[in-house]
Amino acid sequence: MTPKNISAIFVISFSLLIITLAPTTSVFLDNISYAQLPNSSTTPPQQPSSPTATLPKDAVTITSPKDGQQVPIGQDLQVTGTSMPNAASDCNTTVNLNRVKPNQPVVANGPGGANDYSQWSFKITPNYAPIKEGQNRITARISCDNNTLKQFAHVNVTGVAQ
Numbered sequence: 052m053t054p055k056n057i058s059a060i061f062v063i064s065f066s067l068l069i070i071t072l073a074p075t076t077s078v079f080l081d082n083i084s085y086a087q088l089p090n091s092s093t094t095p096p097q098q099p100s101s102p103t104a105t106l107p108k109d110a111v112t113i114t115s116p117k118d119g120q121q122v123p124i125g126q127d128l129q130v131t132g133t134s135m136p137n138a139a140s141d142c143n144t145t146v147n148l149n150r151v152k153p154n155q156p157v158v159a160n161g162p163g164g165a166n167d168y169s170q171w172s173f174k175i176t177p178n179y180a181p182i183k184e185g186q187n188r189i190t191a192r193i194s195c196d197n198n199t200l201k202q203f204a205h206v207n208v209t210g211v212a213q
Contacts, residue, residue, distance in 0.1 A: 105200065106135070106193065106195065106200050106201075106202045107135065109133075109204075110134060110135045110193050110202045111132065111133070111134040111135075111144055111191045111192065111193035111202050111203070111204045112132050112133045112134070112191070112204050113130060113131070113132040113189060113191050113204045113205070113206045114131050114132050114133060115129070115130065115131045115132075116128065116130070116189070116206060116208050117206065118206040118207055118208075119207065119208070119209070120206075120208050120209070121208070121209045121210075121211045122182055122187070122208045122209070122210055122211070123182070123210070123211060123212075123213045124181070124182045124183060124184050124210040124211065124212055124213075125177060125181060125182065125213075126177075126182070126213075127174050127175065127176050127177075128174070128175040128182055128208075129172060129173075129174050129175075130146055130172065130173045130174070130175060130189055130191075131160075131170070131171065131172045132144075132157070132170075132171055132172075132191050132204065133169055133170055133171070134157075134168045134169065134171060134191070134193050135168075135169070135193070141195055141196055141197070142168075142193055142194065142195035142196075142200075143156065143193070143194060144156070144157045144168050144171055144191065144192070144193045145157060145191070145192050145194075146173040146175070146189065146190065146191050146192075147180075147189075147190050147192075148175050148179070148180040148182070148187060148188070148189055148190075149180060149183070149187055149188055150188070150190070151179070151180040154190075154192060155173060155179060156173075157171040157172060157173045157191075158171060158172050158173065159171055160172050175189070182208075182210040183210050184210045184211065184212060185209065185210060186207055186208075186209060186210075187207065187208050187209070187210050188205060188206075188207050189205065189206050189207075189208060190203055190204070190205050191203065191204045191205075192204075
């Protein structure tokens with residue numbers, strides 16, 4: 052036998068061995084876990100984050116104007132709504148018209164005072180964004196925990212000339 056033949060036999064034998072063992076090696080490899088334990092003297096314990104954390108249903112709503120309502124163009128429009136109180140919950144509520152940025156902060160009108168956003172309002176003025184003729188989309192947004200939790204409410208109003 053020549054060295055070339057020995058090399059060819061070795062390659063073929065090794066390939067057959069790998070093909071034969073491949074289905075069984077995954078059983079062993081699938082059950083291997085690796086972990087690195089923190090040094091407890093330098094690393095504070097971490098609270099596991101909740102990947103399923105969500106805001107409650109209707110965390111933000113628009114109560115006025117109503118969806119489909121006709122509104123005059125070129126005039127101020129008062130928007131009102133509700134949201135979960137956000138003074139102690141690291142949340143903020145904003146409004147925008149036709150996706151004009153930046154979103155505008157609402158004014159707290161809840162019975163609990165200046166930080167009670169359970170009821171809120173915002174006046175859309177032509178200086179911020181004018182109501183245009185035809186379809187206009189008003190969006191209220193509540194965001195909490197440094198924008199990791201968000202919820203939106205939308206109404207579509209129709210701008211009409213007076």
